[in-house]
Amino acid sequence: MNKLRQKWYTISIRSKVILLAGAVLAALWTLVAMVMIQLHSFSGQSAIIMEEYMDITGFMDAFSAENVCLEAFVRQIQPPEAREDYLAAIQETDQLLRELRPHQRTDRQGEYALKRAISNAMEHYRASQSVLLSIEETDEMIAPYLSLRSQAAYIDGYSRDLLHGRMVQGGGQWREITASNSRSGQRFALILALDTALMALALLIFTHSILKPLTDLGRAADEISRGCYDAPPLAVHGDDEIGRTAHSFNLMQTEIRKTIHALEQQAEMEKSLLEKEVEAARMHRRLQERRFAQLQSQINPHFLFNTLNTIAALAREESAPLSEELILRLSSFFRYSLESDEKLVPLGREIQLLRDYMELQETRYGDRITMEIHADPSLNSVVVPKLILQPLVENSILHGLRTRGGGGQIRIRTYRGRRGVTVMVSDNGCGFDPRRMRPESGRHRSIGLDNIRERMELSGGRLDIFSRPGLGTAVRITIKEEGEA
Template sequence: MKKFIRFLSLNRIRRKLILYFMVTTLLMAMACFVSYFNAQMLASGMDAIFENNQYLSDISDNVANVQSTLESFLSTSHSESLKDYFRYSANLRKTGEDIKDMVYDTDSGLLMHDIGNMIITYLGYSDTAVNAKRGRDIEGYTQNYAEASKVYDYINLYINRLTQNQFQENTKGYTIISGRLGYILLINLLIIIATIAFNIIFIIRITFKTTQPIISLARAANDISRGKYDVEQVTVDSDDEIGVMADAFNRMAESIKAQVAAIKEKAELETRLKEQEMQNLLMKSHLKETQLQALQSQINPHFIFNTLNAGAQLAMFEEADRTYLFIECFASLFRYNLRSLDSPVTLREEIENINNYIALLKVRYADRISYSQEVDESVVDIPVPCMVLQPLIENAFIHGISELESGGTITLRVREDDGDYIIEIEDNGVGMSQEKINQILGEDAEDGSPTESVGHTTGIGTRNVMQRLKNFFDYEKVMSIISSKPGGTRVVISIPKICVQRKKECHRA
C-alpha cells in the first residue's frame, strides 16, 4: 500500500488520469447497475405472470388428459388407456395435494385452493368409475363418470375464472412496473447526461491544463532550433511532471544561450587570429618574392640566355656533344629557377628540372654520384609548387653524400599509396641526428635560420619547401624526415588526394 501511495505521489499526471477514469467508471457503473436492477425487477414480474399462466395451463391440460383417458377406457376397456389414465391421474393428484397445502389470502388464492379440492374430488369419482368398469358394474361406473364430468366442468370453470382474475392482477402489476420503469429510465437518462457533461468538462479542462504548457514548450524549442536563443521562460503553475519538465527546459535554454555566446566569442577570436596569421604569411611571401626579385635583378636574364644559346650552338657546330648537352641542361635549369615560386607547376616539370640538375652534377662529379628514379607515370600530372624537389636533391647531395669519396646514391620515388601521393628522396649519406630533424621540422625555427640548410643553386631551405607545400595544399602533415647516423636520410612528402583534387578545382575556377 505504501508503494502504491508513493507511486501516485511521484506520478501526479498519472494519478490525475487514474482518478478521472475511476470517477467516470463509477458513474457509468452506477447507471448500469440501476438499469440492470430495474430490468431484473421487470423481468422477475413478467416471469411470475408467465409462470402463473403456465401453471394454470398445465393443470388444465393435465385434467383434460385424465378426462380423455378416462373416457377412452370406459368406452373401449383398452389396457393402454388404463395405463395412461393411471399416469396422468398420479400427476394430477400430486398437483392437487400441492395446491391444498399452499396458504392463500387473496381471491385468486382462494380460487386456486377450491381448484385443488375439486381435483381431489374429481379423481375420487374417476377412480371409482374405473374400478366399477373393471368390476363390470355398469351402473356404478356410469354414475361416477357423470359426477366426474360435472366436477371436470367446474374445474375448467374455476380455472378460467382464476385466469381472468390473474390477468387483471397482472395488468395492475404491469402498469405499476411500467410506471416505475419510466421513472427509472428518466433517472438513467439524467445520470447518463450528467456523466457525459462531466466527462466533456473534465476532458476539456485536463486537456487544456496538460497541453497548454506542452505547446509553450514546443514553441520555445522551435524558436531555439531556429537560432532564436533569447526566448522567454516557460511558466507552468502545476507541480507535476510537466512543471518539472518546464523547469528543466528553462535551465537548458539558459545553458544553451550561455554556450552559444561562448562559442561565438571563441569563433570571433579564432577568426581574428586566422586573419592575423594570413597577414603574417602574406608578408613572408612578399618578403621572399622581394628577395628573389632582388637576386634576379642582379643579372640580365636575356643576356645570359642569349650567351648560353650561342655557346650551345658553337658546341654543336664543333660537334662537342657533351658540351652542347651540358650548356643546354644549364640553360633549362637556369630558366626554370627564374620562375615565380608562387606559380604552380606539374610534378612532371619538377622531375624534368631534377634530371637537368643531376646531369650537371654528373659532369662535375662523374662516378661519385649515382641517381635513380622510381616514378609512377599516373601520378606525375598533379599540381605542385615550383622549386620543391630541387632544394631537397641539393641538400641530399651537399649534406648527405658529398663527403663520401664514392658510392653516393640518391633515389627519387613517386607513387600512390592508400589515398595519398607519396614523393620520397632518399640518400645513403652520413645522415643526421634527431635533434637536427626536430630543428628542421620544428615550429620555433624561422626560414633561413642557421639551423636550416639551403641549396647552393636555389638558396631555398627545407623549411621553405615544407611551408610552401603546407600553404599550397592547406595541409599540415605534408613532410616527414627519417634518418639514421650513419645510414642515410629519407625525406617523405605525403599529399592527400583530396587536397590535390581541391587544388585542381580551385585552378579551374
C-alpha cells in the first residue's frame, strides 16, 4: 500500500487527473450504457405490443367505417359520392386486413385461429359484396345487404375476440416487462451506489493529493505576504509538480528569512542614527512654527478696522454721509467675517450681514438689483454655521443677475416648515441645469457652495439647489435645531 501511495505521488498532476477522470467517466458510462440498453429493450417490447394493438383496432375501425358507407350506399336516395366512398372504404379495410394476416410461426395458437377465421369470413364477405355491387336497382339490394350485415356481425365478433385475447396477452407481457424493469432498477441502484462510492473515493484522492497540498502552499504564501517568515516548512510528499514547487518554496522561505534577519540587524544599527536625525528635524520644525506664530501674531486685524474708522471720520468731516455709511458697513462686514472665532452664530446676525452686504452692492448696481428679506423674528436666535447666506447672495449676483439690464431681484425668506427651520434664497436670474454641474466648472459651482453644503451636512442640516434655465435659481437651507433627532 505504501509503495502504491509513493508511486501515486511520483506521477504528474496531469496523469492523476486523467486517471481519476477516466475512472469516474468509465463508471458513469457503464451506468448510462446499461440504462440505454434497458430503455431500448423496453421500447422494442412496447412497440411490438402497441403494433399488434394498432393492427387489430385499425382493422376494426376500417371495417366499421366500411359498414357505415354500405348503409349510405343501399339507401333509396343515395348521396352522389356514396359508391366512391364505399369503394374507398373497401380498399382501406383490405389494406389493414393484409397487415392482420396470420403467421403460424409468430402467432399463438388462439390468435392464429381467430386471424384465419377473420380471413375466411372476409373472403365470403367480399364475394357477397361483389354481388351487391353488381346490382343496379336499389330494391334488389335488400337481400344481399342483409346477408352482408349478418356476415359483418360474425367478423366483428371474431375481431373483438382477437382484441380481447391480445389485451389479455399484452397484460401478461406488461407484467413481465414491469417485473424486469423492477429488477433492472435494483441493479441500477446498486451500480449507482457503487459509482457514487467510486466518485467519492476519486474526489477524496484528488482532494488529498492535489487540492490539500495546493491549499497548504497558498496558506504558506499568505503567511509570507503578512510578514511571517518563521513558519514551519511545507511537507514534501513526492516528486510531482506540487512536490517540486513545495521544495522550491521552502528554499525561498529560508533565503527570505536569512535576508530579513540580516536587514533587521542593519536596521538596528541605523536606528540610533535615524532617531538623532528625526529629533533634530523635529526641533527645527518646532522652531519654525514658533517663528511663524510670532510673525502671525503681529498681524492685528484691528489695524484694518481702525483705518476704516479713520476714513469714515474723514468722510463725516468732509460732509460725505454716503461714503461714511458704506465704509462703516464695510468695516462691520470685515469685523464679522475676520475677527469672530465663532463657528456657530444666530440666524439674525447672518440676516444683518446680508443687509450690510446689499447696501454695498446696491451702491454699485443701483436699481438693477434689489433684495427682499422676509425673516421670521422668532427664528433670529436659531444657531447656524457662520457665513452661509452671504456667499449664496454673492453667487446670485455674479452668476445670475449681473448680466441683466434691470429688474434683478433676490428674495430671502426664513420660516419653520415641515422639514424644520428653512431659509430660501431665490433669484430671477438666468438659471442653469443642475444636472450639468461639474466640480471643475467655475460658472455655476463654487468653493462657497461646496463649503456651505459640507458645513450644513456636518451640523445635521442640508443644502438643496433648484434651478431652471431662464427661470432663475432657488437654494434651500434646512437647519437642524438642538434637540431634534
